[in-house]
Amino acid sequence: MESFAQAVGADAIGLINLIVAAAQNATMHRKNCEQVAGHVRMIGNLLEKLKLTYLRSFPATGEPLDGLEEALRKALDMVESCREKSYLYVLAMGWTVVYQFREIQDEIDRYLKLVPLISVVHEYQIQNLKESLQAIEDDHREYTLDEEEMEAQSVILKRDRTKRDAIILEKSLSRQYPELKFREALQEEKEKLHVELQKSQVKNDIKQCCVIEHLIEVTEHVVNAPPEKNLSLNADAQYVTASKSSHGASGLQSEDQAKSEWQADLFDCCAEPCLSVFLKHFLLSNP
Structure with a gap:
């Protein structure tokens, strides 16, 4: 730098x-x-x-x-x-x-x-x-997220995304990478996320690692499903198994327990009360 x-x-x-x-x-x-x-x-x-x-x-x-x-x-x-x-x-x-x-x-x-x-x-x-x-x-500055950022955030934090969600994500990435195609932008993001994952692994920050692994899954699978179906990540058990195995944990969890812990990890990143309520409703309504 x-x-x-x-x-x-x-x-x-x-x-x-x-x-x-x-x-x-x-x-x-x-x-x-x-x-x-x-x-x-x-x-x-x-x-x-x-x-x-x-x-x-x-x-x-x-x-x-x-x-x-x-x-x-x-x-x-x-x-x-x-x-x-x-x-x-x-x-x-x-x-x-x-x-x-x-x-x-x-x-x-x-x-x-x-x-x-x-x-x-x-x-x-x-x-x-x-x-x-x-x-x-007296210079009290307002620091916040704008509506487009909150909309894109809600998409990437979901486990199952629709075609409309993919369009929102593509639009958001196009603003960030105006010279790249969608798949190229996803690949660029995947490489950067692996860098962040390595940093979190060095710090032994398991929650951060789980969130970053989820985002890597987004870059890999958001455009793989047929248009008429949800653009979905791996099944709940597969996701939890992958996350746990990469950090040396053993044993399987129930689907409800795994989902609850996964949501808790992501809610930690969204501490604004109004957004937390929105995301909880949004995620819990998509079993």
Whole structure:
């Protein structure tokens, strides 16, 4: 990642510039990326007026500035992931990603409040400083999923998909991969998902592994069924057996128990209450 090399040793203003640039290239959660970029841009404007080298000369500001820069690096990683990661994976994570955007802004603002700016400023007018800080504090950004993202998410989280679902998925992928055919886009996603699967296996994150394996199944089977039938994944028992065997688990589960656990794994990725209720109704109505 080019910006990773640039981020090493970068100060807060440099990191903010990287975040703004990365947000312009984001292909997923674009609105959320633009929101966080807009917020940190306000902070950058303030820091440029105060001059970071000047702030660094005060012992009381050094540690909070280090924390601020670390939070900005997290924001940069988050925005970059909205360009490089698997589209289906980020889509499945849904509200988890939204919450991460919210948490990152809160963390950035917490560290900014810890910097005793007013006590070290002499050349900059105190009143202007107070107004700038208040504007940043009042800048409550809205991070969410749009309707198209929620519709596509509901499709990939289903175990059995209709022809209409496949059309929704194709439309969604065509926006992400405008130069690729549907099957080519699915293959691209499959390769990215295998990368995510390896990372989750290294972390021994079984729930994430199960979700990613489900998404890999989506890329493999969404277009294989005849048009008049459901575009279905493997049978319940087959899916659970495959998931369990890949993580060293033994024994078979009942179909109801397997389905319940599978749904619980996916609901963890959709923590927004209104969406959870919708998905539970949606999935439970498709036995």
